Amino acid sequence: MEQIVKVCVIIAIVVIVAAILCYLANKAYFKFLRHDKPTSYFKDLKWRNTDSILIGQGKVFKYLYPKKFQQKVYMCMTYKRSLDMDYAALKTYFSHVKPNGTVKIFADYGDYKKNLKLRTPADYEIIHPHIFMAIKERKPKRKTKYPIVFYAAYTWGYLFMRAFKMAGIYKKTEVKPSRVPYNKEDINAMGATLREMAAFVLERELHPVILLMDNKDKTINQELAELARAAGDVEIKVIYNNNDFKTACLN
Amino acid sequence: MESISLSNDIRIPRIMLGSFQMNKESDMEEVVEEALTHGVYGFDTSPSYNTEEMLARAISKSLSCHSEIKRSDLFIDSKIDSWQMMESKGDIRKYVDDMLERTGLSYLDLLLIHWPEPNFYTETYKCMEKLYNEGVIKSIGVCNFRIRHFERLIKDGATIVPHVMQNEIHPFNTEEELVNYCKEHGVVVQAYSPLCRMIPEIANDATLNILARKYGVSVAQLMLRHHTQRGLVPIVKTSSRKRVLENTDIFGFTIEDDDMATISMLDRHFKMFLESRCCPGY
Numbered sequence A: 001m002e003q004i005v006k007v008c009v010i011i012a013i014v015v016i017v018a019a020i021l022c023y024l025a026n027k028a029y030f031k032f033l034r035h036d037k038p039t040s041y042f043k044d045l046k047w048r049n050t051d052s053i054l055i056g057q058g059k060v061f062k063y064l065y066p067k068k069f070q071q072k073v074y075m076c077m078t079y080k081r082s083l084d085m086d087y088a089a090l091k092t093y094f095s096h097v098k099p100n101g102t103v104k105i106f107a108d109y110g111d112y113k114k115n116l117k118l119r120t121p122a123d124y125e126i127i128h129p130h131i132f133m134a135i136k137e138r139k140p141k142r143k144t145k146y147p148i149v150f151y152a153a154y155t156w157g158y159l160f161m162r163a164f165k166m167a168g169i170y171k172k173t174e175v176k177p178s179r180v181p182y183n184k185e186d187i188n189a190m191g192a193t194l195r196e197m198a199a200f201v202l203e204r205e206l207h208p209v210i211l212l213m214d215n216k217d218k219t220i221n222q223e224l225a226e227l228a229r230a231a232g233d234v235e236i237k238v239i240y241n242n243n244d245f246k247t248a249c250l251n
Numbered sequence B: 001m002e003s004i005s006l007s008n009d010i011r012i013p014r015i016m017l018g019s020f021q022m023n024k025e026s027d028m029e030e031v032v033e034e035a036l037t038h039g040v041y042g043f044d045t046s047p048s049y050n051t052e053e054m055l056a057r058a059i060s061k062s063l064s065c066h067s068e069i070k071r072s073d074l075f076i077d078s079k080i081d082s083w084q085m086m087e088s089k090g091d092i093r094k095y096v097d098d099m100l101e102r103t104g105l106s107y108l109d110l111l112l113i114h115w116p117e118p119n120f121y122t123e124t125y126k127c128m129e130k131l132y133n134e135g136v137i138k139s140i141g142v143c144n145f146r147i148r149h150f151e152r153l154i155k156d157g158a159t160i161v162p163h164v165m166q167n168e169i170h171p172f173n174t175e176e177e178l179v180n181y182c183k184e185h186g187v188v189v190q191a192y193s194p195l196c197r198m199i200p201e202i203a204n205d206a207t208l209n210i211l212a213r214k215y216g217v218s219v220a221q222l223m224l225r226h227h228t229q230r231g232l233v234p235i236v237k238t239s240s241r242k243r244v245l246e247n248t249d250i251f252g253f254t255i256e257d258d259d260m261a262t263i264s265m266l267d268r269h270f271k272m273f274l275e276s277r278c279c280p281g282y
Helices: A002-036 A061-063 A083-096 A121-126 A131-134 A142-144 A152-166 A184-203 A218-229 A242-250 B025-037 B052-065 B082-088 B093-103 B120-131 B147-155 B176-184 B206-215 B219-229 B241-248 B257-264
Strands: A051-058 A074-078 A097-107 A207-213 A236-238 B003-005 B011-012 B042-044 B073-079 B112-113 B140-143 B164-168 B188-192 B231-235
Touching: A002 A121, A051 A083, A074 A097, A074 A236, A083 A097, A083 A121, A083 A131, A083 A152, A083 A184, A083 A236, A083 B176, A083 B188, A083 B257, A097 A242, A121 A152, A121 A184, A121 B140, A131 B082, A142 A242, A142 B120, A184 A218, A207 A218, A218 A236, A236 A242, A242 B241, B003 B188, B025 B052, B042 B206, B042 B231, B052 B073, B052 B093, B073 B093, B082 B093, B082 B120, B093 B120, B112 B120, B120 B147, B140 B147, B140 B176, B147 B176, B164 B176, B164 B257, B176 B188, B219 B231, B219 B241, B231 B241
Parallel strands: A051 A074, A051 A097, A097 A207, A207 A236, B042 B073, B073 B112, B112 B140, B140 B164, B164 B188, B188 B231
Antiparallel strands: B003 B011
């Protein structure tokens, strides 16, 4: 009997500790998210007429230190997002850039298919609700309130990445090229979205720069670049290492 | 108060009262009463402000005390919001009928497209043209447009040039090119956020303060006079009776041409309401 009580107490303690941890982690997630990008436009007053905006997602995000942007780059890059949601972020935030400014779109073929159908709680926080209305999707209110539970893999991953970043662990590492094999269908689909994004930017008289993460198969980026260039005057840069990325973001 | 003629000969007051973020009915009643007392007969609202009914009630209440003012002396505008365009795919008639029923107004002097929702604003505009031709609304217009939006309206078959365009305009965002385009096409321009919400950068701006002292007026009065001298119709919003008087008492002085140019030179393309944040895909 005594043994059963002991086990029950231990289980209860574990559950309580886990619940407290989850609660704190959930809070930390929203704090990090708001730190990455304020969501109210009246709070964003200083971020007007920036030289450029940075859109995209991927493993290079962990090497970014937005404080170095010195109010020149409006930060819209994140840890994980689908390319369609990157486009939605572009549609929501491009007005922060000054007239004739630059829109930098970071894209990684290595993540394209993996994130194709991805919806993250950050998407619902950051992207304008009319975008979801147009694609007949609704914000799952309860789920997005407790992302630590309902989007566990994404949220914990994001928290660990942020914690490691704060600890400076990534400073000693280098980004590696993607290794996802060539697939004509995926390249065409990704290239079509990049072309559409570039055309959108050009129509608004801004300057599109597409930053493509290096891939082991070099033909992939060559074909993506060709497809994106069909939109018009589009600058393409391939990112081979951390330094390339930092330089491309700041210049 | 003086008024300007629209291209269809409807007259619009030279200064109007806005209702964005007016949440209290008592404030609305006081401000409307003060406005009518001082000859301000133009009122701006929108479904997204949640003030249509409140404003209509306040106007109706004030009119009952001012028998000399008729509904036809007033100019009331409202808007069609993006979600309405999206839900109805541009066939927004039901929202106009509903608005008129809720407010008890028999007509609107002006109906505006609030934001050029990328997929539906031309269809919406064509529906507004029908309502205009039927006399349900006296004039039609657009808000937050760029020249490319006007051009697309024409390309997609709109037949009536918008009578009014409403945009965010103040000394930090003068929109010279757009205003000139509108003048060339006979479109009267309303300026919302005409005081740039009096953010510290505006309120403490050295040029504006020096010029305000020169003319013996407040910085707000100077900016509003700058708008009216450019031929624009500023839409001022206040919850205070005192401010209604201050903001509308702007016709007793004239800004010299050089000073007009000096104020316009403060332009830095600064906007409070960023287009893409309000209307994705703008």
